[in-house]
Amino acid sequence: MKRWALIGFVLMLSQWMRAQTVTFSATGGFYDASFELALQCNAAYQIRYTINGNTPTGASALYEAPLWLDEDLYSKSNIYTIQTACDELFFAPESVQHCITLRAAAFDEAGNRVGPVATQSYFIRSLGCDTHGLPVMAISADSLVLFDYDTGILVPGRYFDPAEAYWTGNFYQSGREWERLVNVEFYEPNDNSGINQQAGLRTHGGTSRRQTQKGMKIYAREEYGKKRFKHKFFESIPNESFKHLVMKPFSYQWFNFGIQDDICNRMAAHLDVESVASRPMVLFLNGEYWGIYYLKEKPDAHYLEDHFGDEDTDYNVVSNWYGYMVDGDTTGFVEMMHWVKNCDLTQQEQYAQIGEMIDINSFIDYYCLELFIANKDWPANNMRCYQLDDGIWRWIFFDGDDALKEMSFDVLDNATSTVNLGWPTDSRSTLLFRKLLENKEFKNRFLIRFTELLTSQFTYAVTKAYFDDAAALVRGEVPAQCDRFGLPLNMGQWEYDITTIDRFLKKRVANMFDRLYAFFSDDDNNLNISRLYPNPVSDELHLVLWSDSFAVRDVELFDLLGRKVYSQRQVLMEGENFLDISCPYTSGMYLLKVGNRMYKIVIQ
Secondary structure, three states: OHHHHHHHHHHHHHHHHHHHOOEEOOOOEEEOOOOEEOEEOOOOOEEEEEOOOOOOOOOOEEOOOOEEOOHHHOOOOOHHHOOOOOOOOOOOOOOOOEOEEEEEEEEOOOOOEOOOOEEEEEEEHHHOOOOOOOOEEEEEOOHHHHHOOOOOOOOOHHHOOHHHOOOOOHHHOOOHHHOEEEEEEEEOOOOOOEEEEEEEEEEOOOHHHHOOOOOEEEEOEHHHOEOOEEOOOOOOOOOOEEOEEEEEEOOOOOOOOOOHHHHHHHHHOOOOOEEOOEEEEEEEEOOEEEEEEEEEEOOOHHHHHHHHOOOOOOOEEEOOOOOOEEEOOOHHHHHHHHHHHHOOOOOHHHHHHHHOOEOHHHHHHHHHHHHHOOOOOOOOOOOOEEEOOOOOEEEEEOOOOOOOOOOOOOHHHHHHOOOOOOOOOOHHHHHHHHHHHOOHHHHHHHHHHHHHHHOOOOOHHHHHHHHHHHHHHHHOOHHHHHHHHOOOOOHHHHHHHOHHHHHHHHHHHHHHHHHHHHHHOOOOOOEEEEEEEOOOEOOEEEEEEEEOOOEEEEEEEEEOOOOEEEEEEEEEOOEEEEEEEEOOOOOEEEEEEEOOEEEEEEEO
16 A cells, blocks of 8 residues: 555656646757747746756746747857966957757746756757757856856866966866756757756866866766766767766867867777767857867766676776776776786796786787877876776777877887886886787787788778768868867868878878887898799789898889889788788789899799
């Protein structure tokens, strides 16, 4: 009987809550033209509403008749003028684009709110609110939780120190006490599907916190109403439920290409590492345009639960080589690194032991990617690895902001440095890679895998497609981003700047081969063709190349007129190396060139 009484009470409470909730005649999202919007609730109550993102109070505007959705309902708060960075970095435009954000609630005659706050945001294309095919996120919050001197999370505020202007401020505070209650809406541009729920908002990132356009992250919690964000945000993964999501700003301090992290994440998705799904969107904050962001998964224990689908599994996640904990217990990682420091990995027995501690394949793919993209904010920063119940540490790639731009950066020296700079490299962050390279089996395995990637996933034919798609997705919205934050400076500058990425990708494979050869090869390398068969050849030529050390050589085939009919850059390991060349060529004599050596072969 008690059980049925409880169920009845819950049903009555639910019905009462629905009666006190304000409903809108049209849900938020994209619309081509203005229209009339009606609000409704229990006739016994008044409806009061705001247009600036704040929670309605008894003093807010009284709803008396349907509202025509036009510029009159734009927020007048001009929060874009509030200083959210130090003087040197703050940028405020003359005006900003708006959407229409309405927050409404039911009130009794005494001015007491009697129901929850309902929020809907409208993006009217005929009013100029067009995100050029990108989805949109609208965050609504009381302005004090964002901009108050003592507690606002987006301002320099109480915790700002002019002597440390780049690393202090309210926006650098962290932890649950600096999480603020907001309402989050997300709408797809084609059908307005998405989410509309309360969530927690925090600032996110390192240098991006100090910028006018800040990194942020949102948290779904049961206490806010829903413990998950349930929507298929990313086409690249099947997941439709997320606990945390990161919003990475399009503008960065170092340079303003905007798309490099997206490209790097696309590359990582095809390797033996975990990677985070990423997608560009447009953010509106309390009805005001806040630029292009990349919505991304957050690489933590919830990410692992989402992808491995097992809440009963224990996940340990660390974010640097000293074992800084993200989730779980990182004691095992610290102990492993201490063991690595004192071990001798030239001994196969000890090398076998490290193979029981880390996933060698994951580690190699992770390093190949970081080295190829020339990430200048690594390895002392932006490292993340995780451990499941089986005890094997695997790697997650998640940040390529400072990559794909500087071909001259000595990535192998950076990854093996013993100079304790602290950033971007130090002896602690390079220890594991340096020790592993002492083992001949690992070094060969690393070089073979790097060669495979340089001739497959890292080729310009593959990476160019990532570049083109990443640029095309945001190109229509970049002018608005420029106007709002001055980063990039303007559309023409952005189009010119991103050619740096294109040039990098076009030349990187050859450049990386040269770097591998310069770092690993022996200047006195001795190379010979120990076997070449069959000769004459009709179908396929088999070469066995013997090298007394690591080498990179071009293997080329020329006809007697000097025309090159075949070319392949070949990484040679110490000892015998096997190479097959298909021969769909005209019969006759050819010259085979390996490095600086020439051999005659006959094709029949």
